[in-house]
Amino acid sequence: MSSHGIVVNSFQELEQGCAEEYEKVMNKRVWCIGPVSLCNKESLDKFERGNKPSIEEKQCLEWLNLMEPRSVIYVPFIWVVKTIGENFSELEKWLEDEKFEERIKGRGLLIKGWAPQILILSHSAIGGFLTHCGWNSTIESVCFGVPMITWPLFAEQFLNEKFVVEVLKIGVRIGVEVPVRFGDEAKTGVLVKKSKIVDAVEMTMEGGEEGEKRRTRATELGNFARRALEEEGSSRFNISCLIQDTMKH
Template structure:
């Protein structure tokens, strides 16, 4: 993991935004810049995982030459490549998780009791977004409406704009009643998820029964 941050980064309770759009990030550089500029404009401390794949050099060049790194160094941690996501999400300073809604990230965000800002990119991620926002009611979407087929990103260009990201972050992390209610629901859901994997919990018992069935099949 390669990271960049100024020493002495101060992290308040539930004040930090964590942005990670997954291992197979295929969004345009122009879209990533839009995200970066909004994280900067939010005035909140943030962790941003940058996985631009074949565009990695281009985004790193923009970060340096645009002055973004210098302007945000007192409140930003930029991570190039892999990040210890569950460790980050479990920290009490983390207040909002901006994610592509991959199933692993969705489970990690929910288990850690964090409100989620949803940015689905492809496949089942749009269904996961609906569960997060409409069923569990522990998140807000940035407004992505459809899947862009890999290789055709240039045709559609920027789909999510600063105002959309800013609004979603504000709803999840703001001081109003809506934000507080969402954070409380996320924390309760996280507690429920943790109890499910403890001894005697529903996930614990289901896994135990599954292992017993496999053993029986092997014996027979």
């Protein structure tokens, strides 16, 4: 089966010429029409995006509203970060044994289950995002001007990390060097030590002059992302081109 072109959830200003090069290599049209996550404008739309969240919108927003601007780190998928290969019941036991919820009471919110990521990342209280660098999460963080702490596990996540840290310069590596192989998760062992996490968090949330530069660049990219979907924006233009090309073929 052949295709006429490729639709990409990104925007021209972020790709910095990569989309044009990809178009040449593939010999196909490439349309950057994103970020699609910015199509959700209202809080309820952001809350309901993706799977059904396991927390009420009001509860989530009330907690975030109590926090100072850029003072919160969003850490999804603790059951993956904690230890690869354990099942959810073992994670529950770990949470209980470590009194995790008690220790974070008043300074953290634990969501057991699916979290409304767009709603969270778009809130002004969020100052950092610990991510495995899947593309959806990466582009969503860019959309809302949130610097990233990168923790790739496998596949293209390492390439996305390189893009975030070395090209965009809006991320801090946590230090993972070895990919996790499906089926061998339990054999992998500890990928990152506590001290590395502490260092990455401090560099992201503070980080002196370099930290300020990262935050400024992240904010600028977020502005570019929003403009891309405006009336005269690059993604809006590409959507029109995609529709016209589709009608021709």
